[in-house]
Amino acid sequence: MTRAATAEQDRSSTEDGHVDVLIVGAGVSGLGAAHRLRTQFPDRSFTILESQDAPGGTWWTHRFPGARSDSDLFTYGYRHKPWRGPSIAAGSAILEYLDEVIEEDDLAGRIRYHHKVASASWSSAEHRWTVEVTRTDTGERLRLTADFLWMCTGYYNHEAPYRPEWPGLDRFEGTVVHPQKWPADLDTTGKRVLVIGSGSTASTVVPAIARTAAHVTMLQRSPSYWFPSPTVHELATTLEPLDLPAEWTHEILRRQYIQQFDWLATTSREDPDQVHEYLMETIRPLLPEGTDVEKHFTPRYRPWQQRIAIVPDGDFFEAMREGKVSIATDTITEFTEKGVQVSSGEVIEADVVVTATGFNLLAFGGIPFAVDGEPVDFTKRVTWRGMMISGVPNMAYAFGYFRHSWTLRVDLVNDVVDRIFAHMAERGARTVVPTLRPQDADMPLLPWSDPENFNAGYVMRSQDRMFRQGDREPWTHMHEHDHERAALPEADLDDGLQYR
Template identity: 70%
Template sequence: MTTIEQASGAEPRGGGVEHVDVLVVGAGVSGIDAAYHLRERFPERSFAVLDAQEDRGGTWWTHRYPGVRSDSDLFTYGYRFKPWTGPSIAAGEEILAYLDEVIAENGLAGYIRYQHRVTAARWSSGDHRWTVEVTRGDTGEQLRLTTDFLWMCQGYYNHARPYQPRWEGMDRFAGVVVHPQRWPVDLDYSGKRVVVIGSGSTASTLIPAIAEKAAHVTMLQRSPSYYFAPPTTHELAVTLRQLDIPEEWTHEILRRQYISQYHWLARMSFEAPDELHTFLIESMRPLLPEGFDVEKHFTPRYRPWQQRIAIVPDGDLFAAVREGRVSIVTDTIAEFTEKGIRVGSGEEIPADVVVTATGFNLSLLGDVAFTVDGEPVDFPQRVTWRGVMIAGVPNMAYMFGYFRHSWTLRVDLVSDLVCRLLETMQAKGAATVVPTLRPEDDGMQLRPWSDPENFNAGYVLRSQHILFKQGDREPWTHMLEHEQEREILPNADLDDGSLVYR
């Protein structure tokens, strides 16, 4: 057993095991945010950030398909403490460059350990700490650390196993089948006929990009998604920059503008879904060819924002349809043929390359095996505490952002809450904090991780059975809107009896 490189302030322990006060798992948007807050709020504490990938960025590092970009504006997807100075919608490379700046400007590089995959975490009440098992990817070494507090910021993608349906006849298809999560760097689609199966954010992102080189691209969808086509650069940002407004002011003004827009969309989706549907559909109609069947190809089966609205900056997907480089087929897949795909109507769509933009699978807390005092943690039988901790699991927080709003809006709120919790433990002289159901919570109704009436994306519904539950009252709920949580989380009572300090 060997130790990892020593994190700043880390203490060597017996047997060569390294100890840090706080261990962060994941060096994507969430983990970098956690590291920033820890360094700012607790300069005297040691911490380390472990990531299984070869570099920073999480999905922005692993997703390398053509055209990969944000589907949220960067004024809210970026951190509140770091002004975003680029266009509202940004490419993956631009987001990685932004994260690099955050790491460099805040001295975080020395805390991050790449190619360190956490495989198991064992809590000991006797020792008041976690023992974490790690596999080092470049050498295969088995490493071990201990920590007083574990902060899971690993995201929710299963990077190793994307969602890949199987259809009859795939084996006889003479072309290439590729999933966006496993995009080959040497894939040549120039001058070829490409079929993209899917209609979500990934499909609407990569289709305009590959249509520039492909002979033709067909978007084959079983059911449509909702789209919104904002400008890549917000008009207000252009005006403010022309007036030479400081970037910090521009960042905050645009951040508030986009937050206000998200809140309006969220309220409309619940209070007036038919009006929001009409707004979204009619905003697309003038961007498409005259006579295009908008009702057939762009009317989803669900109400607005039961699934995420796909962003199409400057309407680039619709422009490709207008120009004849992209066509849309709404139908079921009957089978793959040697030369393409036969759909339910009997039509055969010719293809040299098929891209299965069929989504991903969720990964529960990085698939880490958790035990508490020797007992495996059965997460589907547990309940969340404010979407930040898990009942009965000591000294462990997790980071999960928003589905409808920008992910990072919640990440910032959760970092504040976790740091406040660490300060509360310090003030109480407590070594342990455990979310615990109170007497008044006895018999509380348990609800699924996500209510399908609220949010029913395929990757969520496919994974409900592996996920923890929520209750019917605070603080055992999650999946709230940002408009609610920006008031609730900063004012959350950490002494209401739902957290037991020892």
């Protein structure tokens, strides 16, 4: 069944109802949660609400040229479903993979598309959530109830991407587009394109556009770290003649990637100079002769304080060597009719400007929550191990890694939620709520992300809108995978959780 047909099939599902578990979001996180309910708790009813017209989340909404993974698919794919293909893949291949998950787990009939959650309210008297929903295709209002709410909305604000206010933008005579809002009819063939930004999106868009554009200039305020990762891991090439079962190859490559990124994360923290030199020496041979590496490729922050831009097979650098791409490191003074003037006085002329300036974080889809009639101010609440919120009953959320593949953590979170469900059943409990212990009474509320640990722009811009963390377990998060893959399976489910 095609994606369009699947979406059409569920547009008729408009009736109100009650389920044991209500999943919000049909992206990687939501489909992973649904798989767990199918396999671990087959007797529990559940529904997935998705505001878009098809599944896939980010992979469905991001349609800019070259959209692809910036994590390897052997760890970005689910633990239970081996990835078969190159390590780095296009968004369309990831959507096909997710379609297979939906078919294999028989999830098509469980997903309600065009269903946008307007509010969520918990009643202790009724031991359930009431969720108000708006159908984005018809405007109809629905009311659903659930015993447990599983938030799998990711962290993007899909409707409002981040773009700075630049003087003179309204004077520009060309086309301005943000990658999150890419028009289907935009053709950059033969055009002069200016891409503002140098993060993961820019590293994807620039080489894709450069294939047919007259020229692409990437304008960055300051450099990012880059890594030319092979599309096919050399270990995969070694294993191919052995004709191993696909599951073996998947597990071997998965463990190899985990080991590599564990090393990178740990060494970046303990010996950042070593990682800096490693990254610099990796890209030097790929750059055009005479490139000012200090100016254009030496960041102001230490490795992994922001995401490293992955360049599959060095395609970005290849486009630079061929003269199709150039880099300008400067700040924007203003837009002109023909392009952008930077602080040096130079005007970079362009027919199309792509503002690859990042996105805004949105906690829990921006949905207003209430508990027993009182609005929940998440900025006054702390996280329980990065998957539940203090004082909010029967609600878990999926939040992946910034440095490792998102799904690596989602799988670990799902393990803990599975254990909590089983623990509740053993106790005969209907409610579980993270609750500060007596020794936590004076615990400081810290930013959800420590700038010394990770300080990407989208994280810093969200500090005043996100939930908090404490200075002790179990009220912390943003740990690395090498820590959590041991810590989360051992997490004490009675530490900081109350059952009723």
